[in-house]
Amino acid sequence: MKYNKEFYEKVFSSKRMERYFKLHSDENKALIHYCCNIELAESFYPSLSVFEVALRNALSRELQNMTGREDWYEVFTSIKDLEELYSYIVQAKKQISNRSEVTSPSKVIAELTLGFWVSLLNSEYEKVLWKSLRKAFPCIPKNERKRKNISTPLNNIRRFRNRIFHNESICWNMDKITSIHSSLILVMGWINADLPNWLKEIDRFESVKSKVLQCI
Numbered sequence: 749m750k751y752n753k754e755f756y757e758k759v760f761s762s763k764r765m766e767r768y769f770k771l772h773s774d775e776n777k778a779l780i781h782y783c784c785n786i787e788l789a790e791s792f793y794p795s796l797s798v799f800e801v802a803l804r805n806a807l808s809r810e811l812q813n814m815t816g817r818e819d820w821y822e823v824f825t826s827i828k829d830l831e832e833l834y835s836y837i838v839q840a841k842k843q844i845s846n847r848s849e850v851t852s853p854s855k856v857i858a859e860l861t862l863g864f865w866v867s868l869l870n871s872e873y874e875k876v877l878w879k880s881l882r883k884a885f886p887c888i889p890k891n892e893r894k895r896k897n898i899s900t901p902l903n904n905i906r907r908f909r910n911r912i913f914h915n916e917s918i919c920w921n922m923d924k925i926t927s928i929h930s931s932l933i934l935v936m937g938w939i940n941a942d943l944p945n946w947l948k949e950i951d952r953f954e955s956v957k958s959k960v961l962q963c964i
Contacts, residue, residue: 756782767917777964784960785919789912791956795932796909798947800862803902806884806939807865808857814880818853829876836864866906869899888938898938901931922961929953 753775757765765782772778811820821837824830840859844851868877878895885898908928911918918925936943 751779753779764917781919781964784963785917787956788919788925788960789915791952792909792912792929792932794950795929795936795947795953796905796912798943799905799932799936800865800909802936802939802943803862803884804857804860804865807868807881810880810884811877813883814877819856821856827876829873833864833867833873836860862906862909866899866902869895869902871895871899885938887941898935901935904928905932905935919960919964922957926957 753765753769756779760782765778768778768782769775772781808820812818814820815823817823821834824834824837837856837860840856841851843859844855849855867873868881874895882893882895882898885893888898905928908918933944933947936947
């Protein structure tokens with residue numbers, strides 16, 4: 749079977765493919781570009797997944813230390829500035845219950861979204877949480893250890909991660925994509941200095957990036 753423009757527009761929609769065909773007068777080049785976008789998105793899976801798990805565990809550990817309990821999230825209902833965050837907990841518990849699983853602190857923590865973890869570093873929670881949560885980033889230079897310096901890249905990564913998981917196009921500005929990947933590595937290094945070197949064993953971004961640049 750020939751995977752031509754008609755095939756791509758039928759399967760992936762004309763609207764999704766429109767940008768690629770506008771950029772490339774060569775139909776085959778447009779189809780290659782679309783495939784490169786998928787492969788580039790896939791190459792971010794190791795770094796994004798490691799980042800998310802490492803961030804979650806680091807922040808959860810410090811919240812447990814702060815409250816002295818595994819189910820640290822339950823104190824949110826008694827702290828005025830944190831009450832609104834409890835909606836994330838309710839949703840996590842609901843999803844666990846819908847799977848007919850027993851709710852436990854470890855399951856609730858694993859169920860919470862990246863949006864929840866990143867939001868903990870937002871300015872509105874700085875007064876209550878920052879003193880404890882800054883300890884989740886022990887390797888960031890002391891002169892840079894400010895909430896905003898961590899919150900900004902976290903939110904940029906979160907937005908980028910959502911674009912990938914919603915199957916949006918990312919393969920247009922390779923300098924920006926490279927910057928996002930570098931930011932991922934940087935933040936992981938703030939959490940654990942050994943993590944970036946460990947990730948190199950499974951991170952395919954640079955090789956995929958080289959391939960993409962040759963193709964488009």
